[in-house]
Amino acid sequence: MADLLPIFDGHNDVLLRLYGRVDGARAFVAGTEDGQLDLPRAGQGGLTGGLFAVFVPSPGGFAYADSMMAGSYDVPLPDPLPTKDARGPAMAMASLLFRIEREAAGAVAICRSAAEIRAAMARGALAAVLHMEGAEAIEPSLESLDVFHAAGLRSIGPVWSRPNAFGHGVPFRFPGSPDTGPGLTDAGKALVAACNALRIMIDLSHLNKAGFWDVAALSDAPLVATHSNAHAVTASARNLTDRQLDAIRDSDGMVGLNFATCFLREDGRMDADTPLDTMLRHLDHLISRLGEDRVGFGSDFDGAMIPSAIGSAAGLPALVAAMRAHGYDEPLLRKLGTGNWLRVLEKTIG
Template identity: 80%
Template sequence: MTLLPIFDGHNDVLLRLVRREGAARAFLDGTEDGQLDLPRARAGGMVGGLFAVFSPPARGFAYADQMMGASYDVPLPGMLPMNEAREATLAMIALLLRIERESAGEVAICRDTSEIRAAIARGALATVLHIEGAEAIDPELEMLYVLHAAGLRSIGPVWSRPTVFGHGVPFRFPGSPDTGPGLTEAGERLVAACNALRILIDLSHLNEAGFWDVARLSKAPLVATHSNAHAITPSARNLTDRQLAAIRDSDGMVGLNFATCFLRPDGRMRTDTGLDTMLRHLDYLIERVGEDRVGFGSDFDGALIPAEIGTAAGLPSLVGAMRAHGYDEALLAKLGSENWLSLLERTIG
C-alpha cells in the first residue's frame, strides 16, 4: 500500500544526535535508538518537517519520571546563558548542514515552500530549520538575521523556561496556560522582525499572555506546531478553546503532539496510550479550527509517544487508525501534509 505523505511540524532529532560521533551518518544510515532517522522517515512516509534546534540546560532536564502521578508541577530550569545557547544552537545547525551535504541529495534544507515541494517531488526529505526557545538570539536581534541567512524559517520565542522575549508554560497537570506575564519589549520586536523576514512564530510553549500578545501584534497566521486540546487534556501546554478559535480566525495551524502526557486525559507519561486518544484530539481540533488547519507535530525524539507508533516508521499505524475511524482519503491527505504546506506558503512564502 502506498504510504501517506507526512510533513511533521516538530522533532528533536538534532538534539538527540548532536554530540554523537558521526552524527550525520547516523541520521542517514539509521540508529538503533531514538525515534527518527532517514530510514525510519522513509518507512513511515515522512516527506519532511520542521527540525528543531533546542538548547538544553547544562545539567540536563529529566522530567518524565516526575509526570506519572495524578498531578504534577515540574520545576523548570532557569534562563539559559546566551553563550551556552549559541554554542548548542550552532552545533545543531551545523549538524543539519552536514546531514544535507553528506546525503547526496536525499536531504534538503528548504527556505521556502517552493523548495519544500521541489525536494518532496524528487524524493528528498524536506527539512525546515526551526529554533525552539530563542536563547541564542540577543535582544537587539542581530543574531536573528544571521540565523535567517543560515536558513532559519521558524522560531518559538520560548521553550518552557523564560527568555529575554517572554515566558513559557510549565509542565503542570492539571494546569492553565495562564501562568504569568506576556512578551517583553524585546519579544514584541522579535514578532515584528519575524513578520518582516517571513519567519513562522511558533506558539507551542508560550504562556497564554504571550499567545495573546502575538495574536495582537503579528500579521501572520497563528501557529502551534506541537500542541493539543486543553479541553481533553488539561495540561498547561495545551490550547484552550479560545486560543483555538484565534488560530482558526487567523487561518493558522495546530500540529497534533504525540507526547502521551499531552494526549491522555490523566496527563500521564505512559507508552501504553491507545491511538484512540490521538483520534479524540484530532476530532476535537478539526471541530474547533477546521480540517484545513490541523496536521501532525510529533515531537519525535523529544517525547514519550504511544507504543503503537513507537518511531517515525510507525506512522502508518496512526494513519490506519484514522482510516478505520472514518477519515476519507482527502482528509488524510490534508492532515498528512497538504495543510502544513499550505500554512507554510502563508507564512514563510
C-alpha cells in the same frame, strides 16, 4: 512505498538527540538503533519532511520523567539560559542539519520556502526546515536573527517552557492552565515584528496564555502552534484552550498534533501504553474547532515519550490506519498529512 500517506511533521528533536556525536550526520542517514527518527525510518513511515528543531537544553538536563508518570504534577522549570551559553550549541545543531544534507547526497534537502519543500518532496528527498525552539541563542537586540535567517531559519518559538529575554513559557503542569504569568517582553514584541518582516514563522507551542495573546495582537501572519494539543481533552498547561484554537482558526493558521503521551492522555500521564484513540480524540476536537484545513501533525519525535503503537517515524502508518478506521476519508488524510502544512508555510515563510 507508494501506498504510504505522505506526512510533513511540524516538530522533531533529532538534532538534539544526535548533538555531540562525531558521526551524527552519518548515523541519521544510515539509521540508528536508538531514538525515533532517522532517514530510513522516515522512508518506512511516509515522512516526507518536517521542522527540525534547534533546542539547547539546560545545564544538567531537566528532570521531569519520574514526576510525569503520576496523575498530577508541577515540574519546576530550569533557570534562564544566557545567550552566551546557548549560542554555541545552537550553532552546532544547525551545523549538524547542514552536515546531514551533505551526507545524504540528495536524499535530504534544507528548504527555505514552500516551493522548495514541494520540489524536494516531488523528487523523493526529505524536506527539512530549520526551526528554533526557544530563542536563547539570539540576543535581545536581534542582530544574530539575520544571520540565522540567512542560514535557513524559517520558524522560531520565542520560548521553550523556561523563561528567557523574550517571554515566558508554560510549565509542565497537570492539571493546569496556560495562564501562568506575564506576556512578551519588549524584546519579545520586537522579535515578533522582526520575524514578520523576515517571513520567519512564529511558533506558539510553548508560550503561556499572555504571550500567546501578545503574538495574536502583534503578528500579521497566521497563528501556528507546531506541536500542541487540545486543553478541552487533556487539561495540561501545555495544551491550547478553545479560545486560543478559535484565534488560530480566525487567523487561518494551524496546529500540529503533538504525539507526547502526557499531552494526549486525559490523566496527563507519561505512559507509552497509550491507545491511538487518545490521538483521535484530540484530532476530532482540533478539527471541530479549527476546520479540516488547519490541523496537521507535530510529532515531537526524539523529544517525547510517544504511544508504543507508533514507536518511531516508521510507525506512522499505524496512526494513519487508525484514522481511516475512524472514518477520515482520503481527502482529509491528505490535508492532515501534508496539504495543511504546505498551505500555512506558503502563507508564512513564502
